[in-house]
Amino acid sequence: MTDVERRQASGSYGLSERRTRALPLVGVAGTRGKSTTVWLLDAMLTAAGRSTGLWSSTGVYVRGVRQPGELGPWSRVLAAVGSGELDVALQELETPLVTSVGLPEGIYPLAGITTLCGNNEDCLLSPEFSSGALAQAIVARAVRPDGLLVLNADDLAVLEAANQTNATTVLFALHPDNPALRRHLDQGGCGVWVADGTVVVGDALDQRAVVRVEEARFTLDGALIFQVQNLLCSVALAVALDVPDAAIREAVRAFSPDPARLPGSCNIFYKRGATIVLDTSRQVWTLKSLIRGIRHQPHRRTIIVAGFFSHLPEEQIVEAGRLLGRLGGVVILHEETERPIVELLKNGIALNEIPPLVLAMPTEQQAFAHAFRMLSEGDLCLLITDDVQNAVDAVTSLDK
The missing domain is CATH 3.40.1190.10 (Mur-like, catalytic domain)
Incomplete structure (x- = not known):
């Protein structure tokens, strides 16, 4: 042989x-x-x-x-x-x-x-x-x-x-x-x-x-x-x-990344004909990889909820905003994030040639709820958060 x-x-x-x-x-x-x-x-x-x-x-x-x-x-x-x-x-x-x-x-x-x-x-x-x-x-x-x-x-x-x-x-x-x-x-x-x-x-x-x-x-x-x-x-x-x-x-x-075992590791949910992606991208380079992938995934509209980037230096927070803005659609920020960070994210989002619609909600929970009310079949919703359980609970509530 x-x-x-x-x-x-x-x-x-x-x-x-x-x-x-x-x-x-x-x-x-x-x-x-x-x-x-x-x-x-x-x-x-x-x-x-x-x-x-x-x-x-x-x-x-x-x-x-x-x-x-x-x-x-x-x-x-x-x-x-x-x-x-x-x-x-x-x-x-x-x-x-x-x-x-x-x-x-x-x-x-x-x-x-x-x-x-x-x-x-x-x-x-x-x-x-x-x-x-x-x-x-x-x-x-x-x-x-x-x-x-x-x-x-x-x-x-x-x-x-x-x-x-x-x-x-x-x-x-x-x-x-x-x-x-x-x-x-x-x-x-x-x-x-x-x-x-x-x-x-x-x-x-x-x-x-x-x-x-x-x-x-x-x-x-x-x-x-x-x-x-x-x-x-x-x-x-x-x-x-x-x-x-x-x-x-x-x-x-x-296989699907289970949020109980893989919390915030690009957890994916399919709800109401839409795709929801939950991630805890803590560095700009990992966020860049995620954004690049989502841009190449066919979908009708992108809805983003983001706010936690306080661990990054100012110039990287601006870059994070620019990356989020590249997806177009709607970006929902929440005021639980420190105000200077929200402004830095907005500054980054505005650097895009065609910036997305930017909304602000008082809390992250309200931001999730507003995003889900906007969600339609064929949309992709990206949740960037450091409170994975809060996000999972919000997604799970869509089944009720």
Whole structure:
């Protein structure tokens, strides 16, 4: 049997063959996307009949059930995986924890790094990048030499991790012509990419289609590029764990960022024929990615509720306003936000050639209510807030 025939028979394209038989522990790191990636991977494993323990930013879960506490339950998860009671342990690696406590070298047989800055210049100059890069180096060294490290080839800063690990690297990219991916495949490596709207896994010898991007509704038909990248990372990790393609497709079709587990991580609701997107974009570069995706998603009109940007410097608040104004439609601000911030947002909105209609409401709750009264079939409503539960309650009230 040839190499190609063996890989076709196993469906792994060299990924699972290179994975160690050590404790099935998977770490996912990055400044954006790691929560979505780890939960999507959990859904893929569950669809394949695997039992999981998961530690994310919202707590520790066993077979999808939230456990009280964190360190104690996680220790029990690792023990259960070691004894075979659970199949896989998934860990979201938070940057502050990794940089302050560190990680033992060579502990993970499999890990992935989603995004650091997405090549955004402002982000690359920020303290967030410095801490994220430090955490990335620690994670890269924490992967076993006989393990696999999945990296985002579209993020040049993430690619640096390939120089910081002794593990085999697997790259994912939005396009098959990504130079780093092409070079990696030509040198005998494996990867995951998008070709003609389909997620493809393979190497230079052979490839196969896994799932159509349009089947992943949480990407808004592929318009949300950062969510497509999270999808690619999850697929790479799932293939390395021998998850069948059918289970991957089943999970992708059903997956939606749950606000209870992924609060403010681009939660999507469909109400009255309209689409509502809830996000807590805290940095201008992440807001820019979100706005770009929404602009490319076909819809009738955009209605935005925004107000919380007090953590940003003044010039970035103005830029946030400019970005929000690019969507046109209606922007509803609320006066619970400090007045100088509202004025800065208005100044930014006014920089657009065709500014949207700007309204002001006394409270965020009233802003939500007004936006929902305006909502019609085919509209897209974007809620930018730091009070996710308040927003979820407001959206849920539409069903009453």
